[in-house]
Amino acid sequence: MNTIKPVFAESGTLEVFLGIDVGSVSTNVAALDKHKNVIAESYVLTRGRPIEAIQEGMQIVKDALPVNAKVRGVGTTGSGRQLAGVVAGADIVKNEITAHAVAALHFVEGVHTIIEIGGQDSKIIILRHGVVTDFAMNTVCAAGTGSFLDRQASRLGIRIEEFGNLALRSKSPVRIAGRCAVFAESDMIHKQQIGHSLEDITKGLCQALVRNYLNNVAKGKEIRPPIVFQGGVASNVGMKQAFEEALGHEVLIPKYHKVMGAIGAAILAQDAVGEQGKTNFRGFDGVMRNYKTTGFECDGCSNRCEIVEILVEGNIVARWGSRCGKWDNVGMQDDRDAPGAAKSRPGRAHAAG
Amino acid sequence: MEAVVGIPRGLLFYEYYPWYRALLEGLGAEVVVSPDTSKQILDQGVQTAVDEACLPVKMFFGHVSYLKDRVNYLFIPRMVSVCPYEYTCPKLLGLPDMVKAGFTDLPFIIDASLDLSRRVSQVHKFVSNVARALGRSSGLAEASLKKANEVFAKYKQMLRNGVLLPKAMELIDRGSFSDGPGGFSDDRGSLSNGLTRRVKEGRDTGNLYPEAPRRAESPSDLRTIPKNGEAADCRPLRIAFMGHNYLLFDKQVGLTPMRYLEMLGAEIVTADMVADTQVEEGAGIVPKAMFWSFEKRVFGATVHLIKTRAVDGVIQFVSFACGPDSMVGQLAESVARKCGVPYLQLTVDEHTGEAGIMTRLEAFIDMIRWRQKSGEIDLSTYGVFIRPDQGTPYGSWDRGRGTPEAHPKDPLFRS
Numbered sequence: 225m226n227t228i229k230p231v232f233a234e235s236g237t238l239e240v241f242l243g244i245d246v247g248s249v250s251t252n253v254a255a256l257d258k259h260k261n262v263i264a265e266s267y268v269l270t271r272g273r274p275i276e277a278i279q280e281g282m283q284i285v286k287d288a289l290p291v292n293a294k295v296r297g298v299g300t301t302g303s304g305r306q307l308a309g310v311v312a313g314a315d316i317v318k319n320e321i322t323a324h325a326v327a328a329l330h331f332v333e334g335v336h337t338i339i340e341i342g343g344q345d346s347k348i349i350i351l352r353h354g355v356v357t358d359f360a361m362n363t364v365c366a367a368g369t370g371s372f373l374d375r376q377a378s379r380l381g382i383r384i385e386e387f388g389n390l391a392l393r394s395k396s397p398v399r400i401a402g403r404c405a406v407f408a409e410s411d412m413i414h415k416q417q418i419g420h421s422l423e424d425i426t427k428g429l430c431q432a433l434v435r436n437y438l439n440n441v442a443k444g445k446e447i448r449p450p451i452v453f454q455g456g457v458a459s460n461v462g463m464k465q466a467f468e469e470a471l472g473h474e475v476l477i478p479k480y481h482k483v484m485g486a487i488g489a490a491i492l493a494q495d496a497v498g499e500q501g502k503t504n505f506r507g508f509d510g511v512m513r514n515y516k517t518t519g520f521e522c523d524g525c526s527n528r529c530e531i532v533e534i535l536v537e538g539n540i541v542a543r544w545g546s547r548c549g550k551w552d553n554v555g556m557q558d559d560r561d562a563p564g565a566a567k568s569r570p571g572r573a574h575a576a577g
Numbered sequence: 578m579e580a581v582v583g584i585p586r587g588l589l590f591y592e593y594y595p596w597y598r599a600l601l602e603g604l605g606a607e608v609v610v611s612p613d614t615s616k617q618i619l620d621q622g623v624q625t626a627v628d629e630a631c632l633p634v635k636m637f638f639g640h641v642s643y644l645k646d647r648v649n650y651l652f653i654p655r656m657v658s659v660c661p662y663e664y665t666c667p668k669l670l671g672l673p674d675m676v677k678a679g680f681t682d683l684p685f686i687i688d689a690s691l692d693l694s695r696r697v698s699q700v701h702k703f704v705s706n707v708a709r710a711l712g713r714s715s716g717l718a719e720a721s722l723k724k725a726n727e728v729f730a731k732y733k734q735m736l737r738n739g740v741l742l743p744k745a746m747e748l749i750d751r752g753s754f755s756d757g758p759g760g761f762s763d764d765r766g767s768l769s770n771g772l773t774r775r776v777k778e779g780r781d782t783g784n785l786y787p788e789a790p791r792r793a794e795s796p797s798d799l800r801t802i803p804k805n806g807e808a809a810d811c812r813p814l815r816i817a818f819m820g821h822n823y824l825l826f827d828k829q830v831g832l833t834p835m836r837y838l839e840m841l842g843a844e845i846v847t848a849d850m851v852a853d854t855q856v857e858e859g860a861g862i863v864p865k866a867m868f869w870s871f872e873k874r875v876f877g878a879t880v881h882l883i884k885t886r887a888v889d890g891v892i893q894f895v896s897f898a899c900g901p902d903s904m905v906g907q908l909a910e911s912v913a914r915k916c917g918v919p920y921l922q923l924t925v926d927e928h929t930g931e932a933g934i935m936t937r938l939e940a941f942i943d944m945i946r947w948r949q950k951s952g953e954i955d956l957s958t959y960g961v962f963i964r965p966d967q968g969t970p971y972g973s974w975d976r977g978r979g980t981p982e983a984h985p986k987d988p989l990f991r992s
Contacts, residue, residue, distance in 0.1 A: 303932050321940035322947075345933075355951045356944045358919070361937060444910065528616045 238263075238293045241497075242285070242505070243490030244278060244312055245323065245483065246270065246304030249343025249370055250456060251277035253285045254486035255293070258494065260330055264288035265483045274304040275515045278311050286508045298505045299323075299493030301485050310534050310542040311515055313506035316489070316496040323488030325349050325356045328452045330491060331478045336448040339467065339475070340484075341437070341457035343370040348442045362441050370456045372405045376412065376429060380422065384460075387426055391462025394427030402432030430466040438470060449473040454481040513537060522546055580606040580711050582687070583648035585640035586613065588633055588669060589656055591742065591822035592871070595749045596729040597652060600704065603721020604713045609648050611640040613828040618643055623927060625679050632830070632896045632926055633823045634668055634675070641676055645683055650711070651676075652687045654703070658694035663870045666901055685710070736849040742826045814945055816843040817882045819875050819909070820894035820902070830925055831894055834934050838892075841942045846888055848878035855881040863908065872901040879909045883918045890919035890945050892938075897926040919945050 238257060245252045251274060255264040266284035270277045299316045300308035301323035309317040320340075328338045329351070338349040346369050350358040362369070377384040391397075398415045401407045408429065415425055438447075451473055457463055458481040467475045480487055497503055506513075516535045521528050531551050534542040543551050582601050584590055590597070594610075601608050611618070614636050622639025630638075644651060653673045658664050668675075673688035689706035693699050700722070708718035728749065735745040816838055818825060825831035825847065835845055848856075860867050860877030867873040882888045891913050895902040906922055913920035921941045923934060 303936070319936045319940040319943065321936070322943045353951070355948055357948060359940060359944065361933075444914065 236292055238290055239296045240289060240293045241490045241494040242282075242295055242298045242312070243323075243486035243488065243493060244281070244298065244300045244302075244305075244308045244314075245320070245485035245489060246274050246278060246300065246302040246308045247343055247485070248303055248345075249374075250482070251281050251302075251304070251308075252483040252486040253278075253281035254480070254483045254490050255285050255289055256487065256490040256494070258296070260491055260494070262480055262487060263290075263293075265480060265486070267482050270304070274307055275311055275517065278304075278308055279512055279515075282312070282508060282511045295503065295505045295507075297490075297493035297497035297501075297503045299489035299491075299496065301489040301492075306542075306544065307517075307534065311506075312511055313504040314493070315501075315504050316492050318489060318492050320485055321347065321349060321356065321359050321361075323485045323492060324454065325351060325488070326491050327480075327484040327488035328454065328478070329354055330487070331480075331484075332450055332452050332476055335450050335452050337445075337451040339437070339442075339451065339453045340455040341369055341453075341463070342455040345369060346437060346441050346455075346457075348437075348445055348447075350445055358445060360441055360443075360445065372408075373429075373433070373457060373460065376409065379409075380416075380426075382422070382426075388430075388459070388461035388463065390423050391427040391430050391460075392465060394421075394423040396424055397427035397431055398424050400425070400428040400432040402434075402436035408432060427462060427466070430460070430462040431470075434463065434466040434470050447471060447473075450476060452476050452478060454478060454484040456482055458482075519545075522551065524550070580604075580650055581609055581648045582606040582650040582652050582711075583609045583611065583644035583684075584652050585637055585644055586611045587637035587640045587827075588672065588823045589665075591826055593656075593729075594746055595732040596725045597654075598750075599725035599728040600707065600721050601652060601711075603724050604708055604711050604717060606650070606711055609644065611643045614639065615829070619829055619927070627675070627679070629898070630675075631668065631898045633821065633827075634672075635927075636827065636829070637672070638676070638679060641680065641683075645680065648684055650685050650687055651683065654707070655688050655690040657690055657692040658870070659691065660870050661693060661695065661697065662866065663868050663873065664694060665870055666872075687711070733849075737852060739850050741845070741847070742822060742849065743832075814843045814889040814942065815846055815887065816942075817846045817879060817888040817891045818894060819848055819879050819891060821871060821875070821896075821899075822847075822849070824896055824925070825894055834894070834923070834938060837935055837938055838942070841939065843942060846882060848875045851878035851881050859884070862912070869901050869905075872905045876905045876909055880912050883913055883916050886916075886918070888918070889949070890921070890941065892941065893920070893922045895922060895924055897924050919948070 240263065241256045241258070243254045243256070245254075247270060249270060251268050251270045253264075253266045254262055257263055264285045266281040266288075268277050268281045268284070297315045298312045299318060300306075300312060300314045301318050301320050302308070303320075305314075305317050305319075308314065324338060324340050324347075328335050328349075334354070335351055338347075338351070340347045340349065345362050347359060347361040349356055373387065374384055377387045382390060398420050400415065401411045412425055412429060415428070416422075420428075451467075451471065453464060453467060453475045454477070458477045464475055464477060478484060493503075514537050517532060518535065519530055519532045522531050529546045529551075531543060531545040533540050545551070584594065584597055584601075590610075598608050618639035619636055620639070621642045622635040622637065625642055626635040626638040641651065641653075653676055655673050656665050656669050664670070673686055677683065677686060687707055687710045689703050689710065691700065691703040701719070704718040704722045705715045708715060708721075732745055732749050735748065736742065740748070818831075818835060818838065820831070825835070838845060851859075856874050856877035858877070859880030860873045862880055867876065879891055879893070883891060891909065893902075893906050893909055895906055910920050910922065919941065921937060923937060925934070
């Protein structure tokens with residue numbers, strides 16, 4: 225199912241659908257052919273610069289695609305989906321829940337439960353008969369997500385890739401508080417100072433995170449197999465094992481677990497564009513143009529909204545952030561229609577009006 | 578000197594403003610209300626309130642700091658109980674003291690206590706204490722109480738009829754009343770007249786579900802996932818947006834998600850639109866009487882809307898660190914789950930980043946439409962597979978028509 229089998233259209237071009245998932249930690253791009261086979265993928269760290277990450281990821285995918293590939297549709301998802309939608313010219317901008325569910329359904333038919341743990345959020349999606357029937361995301365706190373594991377790995381001086389294997393070697397895992405990342409950290413330091421082995425501590429941490437996930441995010445949900453575990457944290461075999469021990473079921477990890485959101489966005493894009501539809505895709509060259517974001521505080525009222533503007537070579541192509549919506553369309557122009565036209569941000573004088 | 582009385586726009590302002598205003602004006606005071614919560618007001622509140630307090634209390638402190646130098650009285654009554662055998666949240670009980678402890682340069686605080694827990698007649702004592710603070714007679718107090726009760730009854734009627742709270746307050750301020758629905762603006766009729774009537778009466782009198790549920794060829798058929806912009810073409814979803822009014826209708830907190838829901842093609846139903854008798858009935862499913870007035874209203878209304886299938890989904894909007902809601906939210910969730918009604922709990926705190934809220938709302942609406950389009954409307958996540966034509970675990974009643982009968986084996990629904 226996951227093998228690469230490029231399918232050529234009659235005309236000799238390979239029809240490709242792109243999905244872009246801009247998360248807080250990583251930005252992922254996936255390219256699928258029209259039979260939903262993954263042809264190319266990329267996983268780059270966002271590092272707080274989403275536009276650069278999108279461009280970097282797109283470059284990797286572009287280089288990996290065969291020359292006869294033609295992009296027929298683009299979908300974006302993740303917390304930066306709106307931004308990615310502008311940069312790439314998306315045909316569909318969808319939330320992560322739907323994108324992850326669509327991707328998991330493609331790889332595991334009849335999936336009932338999706339556990340997704342990413343950089344800064346974790347979610348559970350419950351499906352029945354191929355339809356999302358319930359979901360939950362972590363609330364105000366990000367304890368137990370990828371960022372925390374990364375931090376603990378670097379504090380212990382182990383590479384995050386080795387973290388899981390270390391946990392597998394544990395004989396008697398220690399108990400660590402999983403409710404709060406700060407408490408977990410002080411608990412871990414305490415346990416290591418009294419002489420517990422690194423293996424037992426890492427396994428204990430995995431168990432604590434799983435416990436916290438099941439009591440917090442998955443609280444009250446009926447977790448039925450098949451269970452799919454995806455997101456960056458699914459790379460951690462220690463977490464997989466801890467989930468399987470806690471749930472008593474096998475936990476499936478799809479081959480492309482790191483880029484499932486992007487795959488889902490690509491599938492949604494194919495659906496959105498339809499068989500003959502046209503795409504809004506800007507082209508790879510369009511994506512690589514010089515994008516800038518600026519922001520200002522609107523002083524039109526006491527809300528003091530923080531407005532974000534996206535500029536391509538000096539032209540404003542998108543603007544958002546105002547609660548009243550008045551900035552959303554002011555002074556906007558499609559850069560493809562009027563390239564190079566001088567455009568500056570509307571002055572504050574207008575803002576007060 | 579004329580008495581200028583400030584009412585901070587927070588907490589019970591969102592429950593009793595018309596009553597407060599009519600009462601104070603009847604006593605000859607000029608009433609000043611702080612503006613909608615702004616970022617400055619929120620920042621002020623966070624700086625002045627104790628760290629442990631919930632977000633609405635912090636915002637209230639912000640409104641107090643806005644008003645304190647502009648008025649010579651602040652109206653912060655101690656609302657102990659607004660209904661026999663019921664109480665308000667402990668934070669409301671101690672509110673005047675918290676405010677007094679948090680500032681050094683306050684104007685005179687009118688902190689008369691209202692405690693109806695044993696006797697409703699205590700309201701007369703309350704108004705006479707307010708009058709005394711303003712140097713007015715008890716006779717004038719009685720007259721303004723009568724007037725205030727009249728205004729308040731009309732205001733409550735407007736809310737019952739489906740006028741959303743901000744609109745109802747605006748109409749009351751202008752001295753006009755409306756039977757009809759009101760949205761966030763006149764040109765955006767957010768709640769249709771027919772809908773609110775039906776919700777009010779608690780049953781479906783017309784054809785609420787014009788489209789017969791259609792089963793997709795394959796359940797996982799992608800065509801059933803709503804596309805962007807498709808929302809406008811679909812039948813509007815009715816979403817119960819439940820929570821404390823001071824959270825739901827605060828400009829910095831609840832109004833933006835509510836507007837976003839409307840943009841996604843949802844009609845908002847709030848607890849105020851459910852009649853008191855139905856609230857009582859709904860809250861009656863728990864074995865012990867609930868003694869928190871406002872939480873009881875939210876819970877009872879949620880149960881009523883779920884059991885009569887008057888809504889397509891329930892969103893519980895709670896503030897982080899809210900004690901009563903932590904229990905009420907759990908109860909409501911278990912009822913929603915047992916009835917197979919989609920449920921989402923949104924927790925808010927100080928952060929102004931809205932992306933997380935929007936993601937959850939969009940996913941929630943997508944999920945409901947996906948479930949409905951695939952024909953599995955009443956798919957219970959508890960494993961009981963329900964079809965509209967096969968009845969439900971609560972007796973065989975047609976969806977939307979009539980009230981479901983309690984399932985005898987279900988302790989939560991034992992009457």
